[in-house]
Amino acid sequence: MLKSTQxxxxxxxxNRETQGAALQPCxxxxxxxxxxxxxxAGDSFYNILHLDELARMDTSIHRVHPLAxxxxxxxxxxxxxxxxxxxxxxxxxxxxxxVTIFVLSEIPAASILKRLLLISPLIVxxxxxxxxxxxxxxxxxxxxLSTGWITFLSILIKGALTVTAALLLVATTGMDRLARALRxxxxxxxxxxxxxxxxxxxxxLTEEVARMQRAYALRAPGQRGVHTRxxxxxxxxxxxxxFDRAQRVWQAMRARGFTGDYNIGEDTRxxxxxxxxxxxWIFFFAVARIFDVPGFIGSIMTWLAKH
Amino acid sequence: xxxxDALISPAVGGTMLAATAGxxxxxxxxxxxxxxxKKIPLMGVMxxxxxxxxxxxxxxxxxxxxxxxxxxxxxxxxxxxxxGFLTMASVLLIQALFFGDGGLLAYGCNVFNxxxxxxxxxxxxxxxxIIRKGITSKKIFVASVISAVIGLQLGAFAVVLETLLSGxxxxxxxxxxxxxxxxxxxxxxxxxxxxxxxxxxVWKARPEILEKAAFGEAFGNISMGKVLAGxxxxxxxxxxxLSWFASSYPDGLEWSIEKTAGTAELEQPGGIHETLSKxxxxxxxLPDYSFRESEGESGGEAEAVDTEESAWxxxxxxxxxxxxxxxxxxxxxTVLTGLIIGGIKRRKRKAIx
Numbered sequence: 001m002l003k004s005t006q007x008x009x010x011x012x013x014x015n016r017e018t019q020g021a022a023l024q025p026c027x028x029x030x031x032x033x034x035x036x037x038x039x040x041a042g043d044s045f046y047n048i049l050h051l052d053e054l055a056r057m058d059t060s061i062h063r064v065h066p067l068a069x070x071x072x073x074x075x076x077x078x079x080x081x082x083x084x085x086x087x088x089x090x091x092x093x094x095x096x097x098x099v100t101i102f103v104l105s106e107i108p109a110a111s112i113l114k115r116l117l118l119i120s121p122l123i124v125x126x127x128x129x130x131x132x133x134x135x136x137x138x139x140x141x142x143x144x145l146s147t148g149w150i151t152f153l154s155i156l157i158k159g160a161l162t163v164t165a166a167l168l169l170v171a172t173t174g175m176d177r178l179a180r181a182l183r184x185x186x187x188x189x190x191x192x193x194x195x196x197x198x199x200x201x202x203x204x205l206t207e208e209v210a211r212m213q214r215a216y217a218l219r220a221p222g223q224r225g226v227h228t229r230x231x232x233x234x235x236x237x238x239x240x241x242x243f244d245r246a247q248r249v250w251q252a253m254r255a256r257g258f259t260g261d262y263n264i265g266e267d268t269r270x271x272x273x274x275x276x277x278x279x280x281w282i283f284f285f286a287v288a289r290i291f292d293v294p295g296f297i298g299s300i301m302t303w304l305a306k307h
Numbered sequence: 308x309x310x311x312d313a314l315i316s317p318a319v320g321g322t323m324l325a326a327t328a329g330x331x332x333x334x335x336x337x338x339x340x341x342x343x344x345k346k347i348p349l350m351g352v353m354x355x356x357x358x359x360x361x362x363x364x365x366x367x368x369x370x371x372x373x374x375x376x377x378x379x380x381x382x383x384x385x386x387x388x389x390x391g392f393l394t395m396a397s398v399l400l401i402q403a404l405f406f407g408d409g410g411l412l413a414y415g416c417n418v419f420n421x422x423x424x425x426x427x428x429x430x431x432x433x434x435x436x437i438i439r440k441g442i443t444s445k446k447i448f449v450a451s452v453i454s455a456v457i458g459l460q461l462g463a464f465a466v467v468l469e470t471l472l473s474g475x476x477x478x479x480x481x482x483x484x485x486x487x488x489x490x491x492x493x494x495x496x497x498x499x500x501x502x503x504x505x506x507x508x509v510w511k512a513r514p515e516i517l518e519k520a521a522f523g524e525a526f527g528n529i530s531m532g533k534v535l536a537g538x539x540x541x542x543x544x545x546x547x548x549l550s551w552f553a554s555s556y557p558d559g560l561e562w563s564i565e566k567t568a569g570t571a572e573l574e575q576p577g578g579i580h581e582t583l584s585k586x587x588x589x590x591x592x593l594p595d596y597s598f599r600e601s602e603g604e605s606g607g608e609a610e611a612v613d614t615e616e617s618a619w620x621x622x623x624x625x626x627x628x629x630x631x632x633x634x635x636x637x638x639x640x641t642v643l644t645g646l647i648i649g650g651i652k653r654r655k656r657k658a659i660x
Binding site for chain 2: 134158188206235243246293
């Protein structure tokens with residue numbers, strides 16, 4: 001115990017040293033730093049809390065068995081990602097799934113799409129190289145374009161579909177029920193248990209880091225990030241605190257009669273409705289994957305227009 | 308370095324998921340037998356620590372910018388390889404589910420790239436060897452930096468291989484490698500330095516934490532042979548099953564090759580990239596449309612489409628138009644369905660109220 005107080009003292013000295021470099025207080029910078037800090041701390045925090053809240057809603061989709069939803073999501077991901085680089089039209093049919101789930105589950109689309117926008121730079125970054133590297137061309141409306149643009153477009157569509165499907169799964173199911181589904185699939189108990197604990201403690205430790213960063217920023221104004229001299233002690237302090245916390249968590253769990261299983265106290269029987277949900281969607285994905293529905297509609301429409 | 312679902316194929320994703328499941332099951336078994344249950348909350352809290360630590364901005368000297376850590380190596384050092392691997396796996400699952408960082412299908416790839424190479428290769432073969440004969444600050448420094456760099460280099464190279472094997476994006480192998488490896492060298496050095504600083508701090512404050520993890524008091528000793536054998540069997544089994552599945556239900560790319568070249572064989576001695584570009588030469592733009600066009604030209608023959616071979620640039624405006632019209636109509640239909648369901652729901656709610 002004594003050791004950690006000494007270390008807290010050490011971190012303080014470090015802060016004062018780094019402060020020496022920029023002695024004059026600069027409230028403008030400080031303000032900006034604090035705002036940035038709060039924003040970054042809020043992000044992961046906000047997301048988890050928000051998705052947790054959405055998962056507690058009660059709609060027909062929320063009531064579907066978690067295992068059925070998990071399997072449908074996996075089937076969807078497999079179907080979407082099995083499309084080749086130049087198949088765009090077939091992919092479009094798959095928008096039917098997220099739109100239906102959005103409407104039925106009453107999940108506000110904005111909350112999921114916002115997250116999608118944050119992820120998209122990564123997908124765009126990988127995809128945008130294709131127009132540069134593919135030398136084949138095609139002609140669209142008199143303009144010669146690289147086939148890489150088609151690849152790029154298909155990557156964008158796939159990215160939007162897959163990320164949305166994963167977020168919708170958790171927003172309509174929640175972590176506890178998802179963990180139950182994982183157990184039913186035979187995922188080891190110890191993994192599911194520590195997954196749930198990790199999930200539970202993210203907000204606790206995030207808050208702790210936010211407090212530490214705020215304290216640090218106040219003592220080291222105008223400095224970007226944690227100084228090299230405090231690298232070890234800053235994160236190290238958090239580790240030591242986390243170890244102590246784990247000890248307390250363990251004692252509290254034992255004191256409350258923890259037997260090694262995490263109960264959510266819900267009916268977990270797989271009903272006919274769940275089976276219908278599962279088989280219905282898988283049938284739809286299979287049809288949409290095997291037949292090019294938009295191509296079919298398109299050729300009917302153009303044929304009608306000609307005659 | 309998280310891979311997204313948009314860039315991988317089901318066969319690659321499935322194989323890597325199976326390999327990851329194999330390693331995870333083995334680790335879970337090891338922990339259940341070798342570790343006292345006290346470690347479960349420790350793993351949970353350390354997983355949350357990785358999330359929290361990723362928020363910390365470490366200023367990078369001489370650049371005026373700041374970066375954060377991935378944490379795979381740190382987990383292996385503090386918890387040992389098995390618990391470290393499982394903890395990394397749960398961190399990545401939460402990232403995929405709640406943040407869309409890396410997909411669910413790509414989950415196996417991500418756990419393998421970020422967890423396996425750090426916990427079972429870099430930690431086991433480098434870190435542990437260096438500190439075997441007693442821990443010192445200097446040894447922690449050298450071991451952390453080298454193992455973090457090697458772990459990330461292996462992970463980055465695995466990303467390149469997995470992406471190329473999936474064939475969802477066209478990047479020449481050489482260019483991709485030259486893009487990934489140097490960037491991850493820089494990241495690896497940063498990660499290694501921060502890991503070293505943190506580990507030596509923990510070692511000074513609480514040496515028993517590191518000693519327990521390093522000398523396997525509670526974590527047992529690892530048998531790499533068993534891990535690798537299990538891994539190979541799992542990969543072979545699932546790879547075999549999946550590729551059989553894939554060839555009887557070929558995916559879009561293979562399907563179009565089969566149609567144009569009469570074979571779905573992807574493995575050719577010329578290397579993946581060469582093969583892919585050959586395939587690309589033979590693949591028609593939106594195959595469905597081009598054969599529908601030839602259908603129209605040959606007077607509406609319904610059958611005998613499969614043998615039709617359309618040359619690459621032969622995409623008439625008519626077929627592209629039908630494709631675009633069809634696509635837009637499908638989307639319109641989707642939106643309409645959504646609106647109708649929403650309308651019905653609203654009316655129902657009104658009726659109740």
